[in-house]
Amino acid sequence: MRQGSLQVLLWQRALAPHSGRWSLPGGRLCADEDVEASIRRQLAEKVDVRQLAHVEQLAVFSAPDRVPGERVVATAFLGLVPCDNDPELPNDTSWYPVEALPDTAFDHEAIVLRARNRLRAKLSYTNLGFALAAPEFTVSALRELYSAALGYRVSATNLQRVLSRRGLLEPTGHTAPPGPSGGRPAALFRFTAGGILVTDPFAVLRPPGSARA
Amino acid sequence: MRQGSLQVLLWQRALAPHSGRWSLPGGRLCADEDVEASIRRQLAEKVDVRQLAHVEQLAVFSAPDRVPGERVVATAFLGLVPCDNDPELPNDTSWYPVEALPDTAFDHEAIVLRARNRLRAKLSYTNLGFALAAPEFTVSALRELYSAALGYRVSATNLQRVLSRRGLLEPTGHTAPPGPSGGRPAALFRFTAGGILVTDPFAVLRPPGSARA
């Protein structure tokens, strides 16, 4: 989340093929690492994004002609950077809004769209939002974050109650200063610890008599 | 679904490493195919499972030591065989209940468990069940299928209503003959066409005033 919109970190290719186009960070898998270790290493090498709040496998992209001249199979990952973490970026690296991508290399546009869809889906049934938010946040800020990521406006009232009911949200006791035009100071919240929690993947067709603790 | 339980197709390895153990069907990726084409080819070569009702990527397994002596990165797939399709099996191939796997090779047990979890999750919020069911089925048969796959008993009444409400189920007009002990003849249903439909991945936090068409 950057400047009110969902953005993706791209870097401009210097070498052929597709030199000059923008691509997702990545690189080759080494002998002593699995794919997740590899993508974390690639990110740490090229940009200062060592604290990814969340990393998960997205999909394998393996069309034989996806990279001209060479057979390359890519395992795509979805990684989330908290909005309060603004890493130093090299010149050839930049954030781009997911809805307005530049000229991308290979099949990376398709990968980005897939990642966006995965994020949208998971936002609603997990607490994945915590990976995008700052450690402490107001409900309004969280609402803007969800709205931008989901692509439609969500109700702040409902967002707070849904997340609270699920036990994902807890008040910190602090309050944020009101804006320049006044207004009641907003209470600050944080997500409860415990990593990604799937709210209820089997939401429907539950076992009988399981009134959901 | 075989004999009332969720089963997985395994074949017994003839060569080292792990000779004699049971493994998931698979093989090497060729130059002119993507991973999905590859897994379909592997299945068609080794067993008569050409009509998979559903195939989807599961995850990449890439621990450096997952296969001794050689670096092998595997893209695991989840494929579903309808319960009315009983393919001819070679001698070294067999169905095994997911809950009672034999001695498996490599990390294949973990892969199977991951696949089972994915199936369970998707059964509740997609119409993926159609890929396990016969073209026409009774609600009772569908209930048994869901119960076995999910691992707990579901109510036939509720199952029918939930699926119908979502527009995933439609009556064929035919009826199945009653069992040997009598009983009202069951109506036959089919899943509505249209491939896999995600019921509502954004189930919560919907756009305002969207009462779900």
Next chain:
DNA sequence: CCACGTTTTCGATTCTAAGGCGAAAACCTC
């Protein structure tokens, strides 16, 4: 310092959809 606009928060109500129960329907066998 007091009325007014602003923003957040909280409670009450409505609405949707799943869960549960029992009666009725449609078949068998004896």
Next chain:
DNA sequence: GAGGTTTTCGCCTTAGAATCGAAAACGTGG
């Protein structure tokens, strides 16, 4: 035709999300 079996359907309950509006807590400007 009586009794047992299985399926089907309607009604009711319950949970949780959506909506609405009032109250709280702050600024600003007269």
